[in-house]
Amino acid sequence: MIDIIISNTSDKPIYQQLFEQISSQIIKGELKGNVGLPPIRTAAKELRISIITVKKAWEDLERHGFIYTIVGKGCFVAELSDEELINKRNEMISSNMERDIKYYKEIGLSREEMIALVNKQF
Amino acid sequence: MSALTVKGLNKKYEKFELKDVTFHLDEGYIMGFIGSNGAGKTTTLKAILNMIQINGGEVHVFGQDFSQNEMILKQDIGYMLGGVDFYIKKKIKTITDVVKRFYTNWDDDVYNSYKERFNLDEDKKISELSDGMKVKYSLTLALSHNAKLFILDEPTSGLDPVARDNLLELFQELVEDGKRSILFSTHITSDLEKCADYITYINNGEIIESSTKEDLINSYRIVKGSLKSLQEIKEPFISYKTNAFGFSGLIRTDDLKTHEDISVEAPNLEDIMIYYAKRENKDD
Incomplete structure (x- = not known):
């Protein structure tokens, strides 16, 4: 079963929460290839969110190659090799990192200072 | 269907x-x-x-x-x-x-x-x-x-x-x-x-x-800022409110250009209703 926790007070849109939680479970290998996702309408009812929100999250997951659809049967987790999983993980991280690094540069942090801070925080 | x-x-x-x-x-x-x-x-x-x-x-x-x-x-x-x-x-x-x-x-x-x-x-x-x-x-x-x-x-x-x-x-x-x-x-x-x-x-x-x-929700944005920055915003508001410390207003996302010193956030349904109602009253 997939663990999903929706926060109604988070700044993140609900479809993004869904996307992030499911994609990270796939990347970590907790959700294995070919496992079926619940039908969109069932997921919406269970999570008490709108059908269109779930649809949007599922579409995003498919566009990023995390899941695939078989017409009439539903959505399934894509079978990804270890290498593909690592690539996907790096893809996801790099967009966040870009944003963070831009911020560090803005406040005048050098590369060395940043790495030192990361080492300390990690 | x-x-x-x-x-x-x-x-x-x-x-x-x-x-x-x-x-x-x-x-x-x-x-x-x-x-x-x-x-x-x-x-x-x-x-x-x-x-x-x-x-x-x-x-x-x-x-x-x-x-x-x-x-x-x-x-x-x-x-x-x-x-x-x-x-x-x-x-x-x-x-x-x-x-x-x-x-x-x-x-x-x-x-x-x-x-x-x-x-x-x-x-x-x-x-x-x-x-x-x-x-x-x-x-x-x-x-x-x-x-x-x-x-x-x-x-x-x-x-x-x-x-x-x-x-x-x-x-x-x-x-x-x-x-x-x-x-x-x-x-x-x-x-x-x-x-x-x-x-x-x-x-x-x-x-x-x-x-x-x-x-x-995505087609509207709530804009907030100082009274000074309100003067500089020329885009059409649906309506806005001012108080002693600043202003907040509703604007169509398409009309929104970036300004310094303003904060922009997504509205909820209630915000949209309130600002439209305020526009009606303004017309009266």
């Missing part, structure tokens, strides 16, 4: 009119119909159901012209417009016996299950019911004849938070199989934040927007 299509509905009263009300609801979805008191929600729903004479426009239900096929199509529509307030000295049991005869697909099992779910006592008279119970009884009648389209006016009004939450959960159960559709009006926007797929927003007899909830 379209469950409900409303095209160019017009209705003129002396002091109020519906102006070209147009929207449609796809099969299998929940649409919230929002607007402030007197915006025309109930009038629109009554016009859709041919309960008031319209001055123009068309309504199609499951692709069929409603005015031509009213008797047949009403079998497939479960509607409630307020609580039951007729024959108030009669018992629920008696009224149900009358209502069920109008529907060929009336299902006693379904009726009994809702009766239990809503804790309805059939031996009570209408006059003995609380407002919330009247709403629940009215809903039970709407739900018991295997309708495919539900048109509900303020179904959550008079219900306590727990009953309201249960009802919204029921709505989601109803649309799960993708064959039933729900149009319901409310002014409690938190009812819609969760379960509604589409929102139709009416203001002063005119439809402002009819789209998915996400698109509606």
Whole structure:
């Protein structure tokens, strides 16, 4: 079963929460290839969110190659090799990192200072 | 397939009119119909159901012209417009016996299950019911004849938070199989934040927007900043408010250009309603 926790007070849109939680479970290998996702309408009812929100999250997951659809049967987790999983993980991280690094540069942090801070925080 | 299509509905009263009300609801979805008191929600729903004479426009239900096929199509529509307030000295049991005869697909099992779910006592008279119970009884009648389209006016009004939450959960159960559709009006926007797929927003007899909830929210932004930065913003606000410390206003996302020193955030449904209402007052 997939663990999903929706926060109604988070700044993140609900479809993004869904996307992030499911994609990270796939990347970590907790959700294995070919496992079926619940039908969109069932997921919406269970999570008490709108059908269109779930649809949007599922579409995003498919566009990023995390899941695939078989017409009439539903959505399934894509079978990804270890290498593909690592690539996907790096893809996801790099967009966040870009944003963070831009911020560090803005406040005048050098590369060395940043790495030192990361080492300390990690 | 379209469950409900409303095209160019017009209705003129002396002091109020519906102006070209147009929207449609796809099969299998929940649409919230929002607007402030007197915006025309109930009038629109009554016009859709041919309960008031319209001055123009068309309504199609499951692709069929409603005015031509009213008797047949009403079998497939479960509607409630307020609580039951007729024959108030009669018992629920008696009224149900009358209502069920109008529907060929009336299902006693379904009726009994809702009766239990809503804790309805059939031996009570209408006059003995609380407002919330009247709403629940009215809903039970709407739900018991295997309708495919539900048109509900303020179904959550008079219900306590727990009953309201249960009802919204029921709505989601109803649309799960993708064959039933729900149009319901409310002014409690938190009812819609969760379960509604589409929102139709009416203001002063005119439809402002009819789209998915996400698109509606995304097409507006709340802008906040200092009074000084307000002077520099030339874009058209829907309306804005000022106080001693700054301003906040609603703007269409498309109209928004970046400015320094302002904060931009997504509105909720209530924000959109409040700023539109403020615009109306400004015009007066």
